[in-house]
């Protein structure tokens with residue numbers, strides 16, 4: 454039985470996810486973190502529906518839509534024609550800044566629910582733009598109505614909405630999020646270095662992570678309200694690695710169009726050790742957003758489906774803590790990985 458996934462948002466992250474399913478459709482697992490999660494291989498995952506609101510994508514067959522502008526993710530593999538056509542999505546009154554001058558192609562929650570049912574989707578993966586919190590919540594309601602699990606990759610805090618959480622619990626459906634944590638992106642790198650400094654007894658006083666990138670997601674993120682909300686989520690995630698208070702911020706600071714789907718993250722750490730002597734670290738990390746999301750997203754989809762099918766929704770916390778920056782119960786990432794791996798990595 455394939456794991457039937459629907460996508461909300463056919464942007465760069467979705468593009469690389471769809472390409473990943475093609476790339477790993479055989480037995481060559483080059484670059485894949487976990488070939489088997491909960492008994493499932495990547496080839497067991499199938500995209501059965503997709504939604505967007507951008508006029509450049511709605512109505513296109515999925516293998517074309519994933520390369521339609523303004524997407525800038527690389528073409529890693531040639532895609533064959535898909536049976537999925539991108540359908541109009543839900544848009545409340547919160548369009549992403551990069552879409553504000555476009556005539557959006559919208560649909561209602563009822564229609565999206567109906568499409569999910571027709572496609573027999575098991576899980577709806579939300580990969581719409583940052584800052585569209587009301588739309589992200591409405592997709593959760595549409596998924597619930599259709600009997601689908603919901604994975605929220607966006608920084609909109611859907612799991613902080615108690616009513617939605619209670620409704621999913623009642624329906625015995627998984628609700629996973631918030632804000633996907635990339636495999637080796639700025640957040641986990643920042644957390645790792647903080648953890649190392651703590652383990653080696655350095656008393657950290659200050660740190661920052663400043664990101665510069667391209668792509669529509671970064672373009673949206675530099676709008677002031679979204680920037681501050683994303684900064685809160687990222688900063689909230691990195692501080693879980695340090696058992697005392699210190700000064701830190703983590704977030705996107707600028708958009709550079711020609712960086713495409715790539716990002717450079719600059720880190721600085723200051724602390725003290727023996728005789729209060731100073732220690733200072735300056736490093737940077739270059740990564741590609743879409744590709745960096747692929748492994749974790751593929752793991753989370755397979756684990757969520759497994760939890761759903763064997764009635765182990767009690768392990769949702771472990772899935773969220775492993776794959777997301779803002780789970781309801783954050784734990785240091787090594788502990789989160791160990792618990793997730795014990796449950797799902799085969």
Ligand SMILES: NC(=O)c1ccc[n+]([C@@H]2O[C@H](COP(=O)([O-])OP(=O)(O)OC[C@H]3O[C@@H](n4cnc5c(N)ncnc54)[C@H](O)[C@@H]3O)[C@@H](O)[C@H]2O)c1
Nearest residue numbers: 462463464465466505507542581582583607669670742746
């Ligand atoms: N490594 C990563 O790429 C990564 C990591 C963590 C979180 N995320 C989150 O995943 C989401 C997607 O990231 P991305 O880089 O693919 O962004 P993107 O800007 O490339 O794509 C977003 C897509 O969503 C569409 N969209 C916007 N509003 C919509 C709506 N209401 N309904 C349907 N579609 C809508 C846009 O048209 C676009 O196609 C973002 O919220 C981002 O913060 C990504």
